Amino acid sequence: MTTAKAASEIAAVVNKIPITSNDVARRAAFLRLQRAKGDLRKLAREQMIDDTLKREEVARVKMSVSMDDVDRSFARFAASNKMTPQQMGQVLNQAGVGVEHFKAYIAVQMSWPRVVNARFSGGRSGRMSNEELVKRMAEGGQKPVTTEYFLQQIIFVVPEAKRKSILNKRMAEAKASRSKFPGCDQAKTFAATMLDVSVKPLGRIMLPELPADWKPLIEKASGGTTEPRITEKGVEFLAICNQRQVSDDVAAEVVFRAEDLGKAEKTGEDPNDKKYVEELRSKAQISYP
Incomplete structure (x- = not known):
């Protein structure tokens, strides 16, 4: 337990993870900003339990989404309220919510729908039934068409200890290397000519499956590679080995799952969300000291 948590009263413990009164107070302050009604402290505590399980x-x-994704979402939220991220941070701090708490909330809100979608709409736990696929295709009138990519990640590794000192240099190296990229078949040989550069084949990925921060890069790609970007691994760009239009059952399932995920993220309402959380609660060790 951190010093900060130890200095605060424990409001609940979820699978040995403490939720403090400070955590609850910040969520209650957030609920006040949302003009929620009722026993805000109790509601905040239960939300924090759910968030911990999620x-x-x-x-x-x-x-999980990346911190870059969270920061971009925070910036968009600030802009939608006609504020800079710094101004939004001041508002949140003054309201008793805090930037860190709000960003943690954003991370859960962005990641959780994807987990629910994977759990109940195919993903890693099973696939859509043939009956459901046929029904969805009948509703749409035709089988969906999407773009299938075969991708590789070219990673210019930056150790955490050297991140501040060499990150800009590695970005320059990545940018310079793009014009010399020989294609995916020769990628490993190409990487071997440089220091601490690795190649990761990503295989078959369809357009709806692309992470949100990859889509604009791939759409603007030139010479078979995307612009480099900074990640937790260092600096990387994507090589587009091949792309084609596909319209098979697998593609249809991916498109339908993406549509369901988009609806859930937009409305914030997914019946499987509540079911999943109840399932996690039933298996969890939750105590209220």
Whole structure:
């Protein structure tokens, strides 16, 4: 337990993870900003329990969004309220919510629908039935068409200890290397000519499956590679080995799952969300000291 948590009263413990009164107070302050009604402290505590369970599950299935995704979402939220991120941070701090708490909330809100979608709409736990696929295609009148990509990641590795000192240099190296990229078949040989550069084949990925931060890069790609970007691994760009239009059952399922995910993220309402959380709660160790 951190010093900050130890200095605060424990409001609940979820699978040995403490939720403090400070955590609850920040969520209650956030609920006040949303003009929620009722016993805000109790509502906040239960939300924090749910968030803790969701965060654990997101980590377990390795479907968390990146901090870059969260920061961009925070910036968009600030802009939608006609503020800079700094101004939004001041408002949140003054309201008792805090930037860190709000960003943690954003991370869960962005990651969780993807986990629910994977759990109940195919993903890693099963596939759509033939009956459901036929029904969805009948509703649309035709089988969906999407773009299938075969991709490789070219990663200019930056150790965490050297991140501040060499990140800009590695970005320059990545940008310079794009014009010399010989194609996917020769990618590993190409990487071997440079220091600490690795190649990761990503295989078959369809357009709806692309992470949100990859889509604009791929759409603007030139010479078979995307613009480099900074990630937790260092600096990387994507090589587009091949792309084609596909319209098979697998593609249809991917498109339908993406449509369902988009609806859930837009409306914030997914019947499977509640079912999943109840399932996690039933298996969890939750105590109220």
